[in-house]
Amino acid sequence: MPVLDLRHLATLDAVAVEGTFGRAADRLGYTQSAVSQQIGALEKSVGGVVFDRPGGPRPVRLTPLGEVVLAHGREVLARAAATEDAVERFKAGEGRVDIGTFQSITNVVLPTVVRRLLDEFPAADIRLFEEETDRPSTDGLDLLFFDGPLTGEVEQVKILDDPYVVVARRGRFADGPVPLTALHEAAMVAPPPICDQVRVERVYAEAGVAPLIVFRTADNRGVISMVRAGMGLAVMPMLTLDVPPDDDVLCTHELAPALTPREIYLAWQANRTLSPLATRAIELALHTVRQL
Amino acid sequence: MPVLDLRHLATLDAVAVEGTFGRAADRLGYTQSAVSQQIGALEKSVGGVVFDRPGGPRPVRLTPLGEVVLAHGREVLARAAATEDAVERFKAGEGRVDIGTFQSITNVVLPTVVRRLLDEFPAADIRLFEEETDRPSTDGLDLLFFDGPLTGEVEQVKILDDPYVVVARRGRFADGPVPLTALHEAAMVAPPPICDQVRVERVYAEAGVAPLIVFRTADNRGVISMVRAGMGLAVMPMLTLDVPPDDDVLCTHELAPALTPREIYLAWQANRTLSPLATRAIELALHTVRQL
DNA sequence: CGATTCAACAAGCTGAGCTTATAGTCATGC
DNA sequence: GCATGACTATAAGCTCAGCTTGTTGAATCG
Numbered sequence: 082m083p084v085l086d087l088r089h090l091a092t093l094d095a096v097a098v099e100g101t102f103g104r105a106a107d108r109l110g111y112t113q114s115a116v117s118q119q120i121g122a123l124e125k126s127v128g129g130v131v132f133d134r135p136g137g138p139r140p141v142r143l144t145p146l147g148e149v150v151l152a153h154g155r156e157v158l159a160r161a162a163a164t165e166d167a168v169e170r171f172k173a174g175e176g177r178v179d180i181g182t183f184q185s186i187t188n189v190v191l192p193t194v195v196r197r198l199l200d201e202f203p204a205a206d207i208r209l210f211e212e213e214t215d216r217p218s219t220d221g222l223d224l225l226f227f228d229g230p231l232t233g234e235v236e237q238v239k240i241l242d243d244p245y246v247v248v249a250r251r252g253r254f255a256d257g258p259v260p261l262t263a264l265h266e267a268a269m270v271a272p273p274p275i276c277d278q279v280r281v282e283r284v285y286a287e288a289g290v291a292p293l294i295v296f297r298t299a300d301n302r303g304v305i306s307m308v309r310a311g312m313g314l315a316v317m318p319m320l321t322l323d324v325p326p327d328d329d330v331l332c333t334h335e336l337a338p339a340l341t342p343r344e345i346y347l348a349w350q351a352n353r354t355l356s357p358l359a360t361r362a363i364e365l366a367l368h369t370v371r372q373l
Numbered sequence: 374m375p376v377l378d379l380r381h382l383a384t385l386d387a388v389a390v391e392g393t394f395g396r397a398a399d400r401l402g403y404t405q406s407a408v409s410q411q412i413g414a415l416e417k418s419v420g421g422v423v424f425d426r427p428g429g430p431r432p433v434r435l436t437p438l439g440e441v442v443l444a445h446g447r448e449v450l451a452r453a454a455a456t457e458d459a460v461e462r463f464k465a466g467e468g469r470v471d472i473g474t475f476q477s478i479t480n481v482v483l484p485t486v487v488r489r490l491l492d493e494f495p496a497a498d499i500r501l502f503e504e505e506t507d508r509p510s511t512d513g514l515d516l517l518f519f520d521g522p523l524t525g526e527v528e529q530v531k532i533l534d535d536p537y538v539v540v541a542r543r544g545r546f547a548d549g550p551v552p553l554t555a556l557h558e559a560a561m562v563a564p565p566p567i568c569d570q571v572r573v574e575r576v577y578a579e580a581g582v583a584p585l586i587v588f589r590t591a592d593n594r595g596v597i598s599m600v601r602a603g604m605g606l607a608v609m610p611m612l613t614l615d616v617p618p619d620d621d622v623l624c625t626h627e628l629a630p631a632l633t634p635r636e637i638y639l640a641w642q643a644n645r646t647l648s649p650l651a652t653r654a655i656e657l658a659l660h661t662v663r664q665l
Numbered sequence: 666c667g668a669t670t671c672a673a674c675a676a677g678c679t680g681a682g683c684t685t686a687t688a689g690t691c692a693t694g695c
Numbered sequence: 696g697c698a699t700g701a702c703t704a705t706a707a708g709c710t711c712a713g714c715t716t717g718t719t720g721a722a723t724c725g
Binding site: 394395405406409410413426428429430431432 | 705
Binding site for chain 2: 082083084085086087088091109110127128129130133135142144145146149150153154156157158160161162163164165167168171172176223352353354355356359
């Protein structure tokens, strides 16, 4: 338990600088009497005199003990001021925000969010973590993007429905929707069976459709590249695609019946106060996906 | 003017460590209610929530703002503790003491004083300043030894009467006192005409005695060496001598009439609180000279 | 020797901050 | 599903730290 009082130290400093109790009182907005009592209280708490009072119209002078207390006290005051400063900077958006993400978000949503966040808060320290996992957790993260709802003590918003489309070489299918059954025993390129891909393949199975998956890669562009190369076709969420409509080789089709879209959530720990940065990042993310 | 309160920061720390307001209260010797109110006051002063209270029997958790305040607050508390520590050490005799001295004191009195002071206060930082000057000043010094009283705003005690004796080669004078008139036109070695030497030579002049000063040196041992070498005789204060009674070459005599002894004072700035070190040094100096 | 310029002190008042007591909230266990 | 236990918040009351005003006392200076 500290026995010192920051205001006493501030008063000590003011008196040391000004030379008299009265001028220090003016500077601090107190009366002379208050300063006298404060210095008295400080002297009681340190157990010794900190100023010699010569009496009459002469300024007071620090005792050796006073020098010791003042020298250290200024350090204390500086740290206290630094604390208040840090609080202000924190409220102005300085600080760290850790965001968990995955490929589609990294490529489509986050660049805009990060850019706007840095525009607003140049001192922001944004860290991104991209882990492909089936066991998503907000532990150690301020925000987490994930393709599916999370369980546990999290708050989350669905920010996007990401519909699946068939990607194939031009001519492979006629224009218009591709029937799901057309995938049966078709050569396919696909992501690894994690995240929403698990659900997709379960839908295939329940429909009695058994594609031949000839290649799996976690790299979404790799999937498209291999479709382009003719390894097979793919069923991918729109967001993962980087296929222009006038692509020479590839085209996209709807699937019939359509798969339930992949749901993309933004989650954070429930009932926890968020930093200004995290709060703003959520808003920016919602705003960004609304423009897709 | 600081808006933070050290006790609030200490409470913040205790709650962060203990996890609940109640346990923090136990540790700090408060009631749970007091801790609740203190954290409330802290939150008001920083303008934001520092703990998330999940409600029920679950521990509270720091918010991002709380982390900022705690991290900085611990620095503040550490400095405050360092201040209190420094005060204790100061009272235990740690610190600096600057002592002005001159040859006789440096050789005869100070070694004992310094030794005892360091024995009592191993952390003492003793600095000695030996300036031969006619304008002694306690400015910048805690204590000053000087051969004569000081003027100005000083407190001083006469610690020693240092009688003058004639130093000459054996056989130069018969045993017993040497008459002052014997110095008339005698070859003499002497210190420079500063400090008490001025008074001595004024006494010579008033008595109509005009010695021939063949060599002056500020080095007291140099004076004696030259007397030993036969350059002349000398009149020196006892304390400056390092002549054993059974010296082969030299012997000492009283002067008749005797010169008023050189007065050695210990002075410090008047009406100023002294450090424990300086206070003790004065006591030790008085004690030491009493044993000469 | 009075005017001036200081700090200390007495007295009175207000509010910060403590305690006690109680209410509200949430998980857990039978 | 309800009682229990482990939490925090809050109301009420009280005390004292600490402020102001007004005055005293000390020391310098013209």
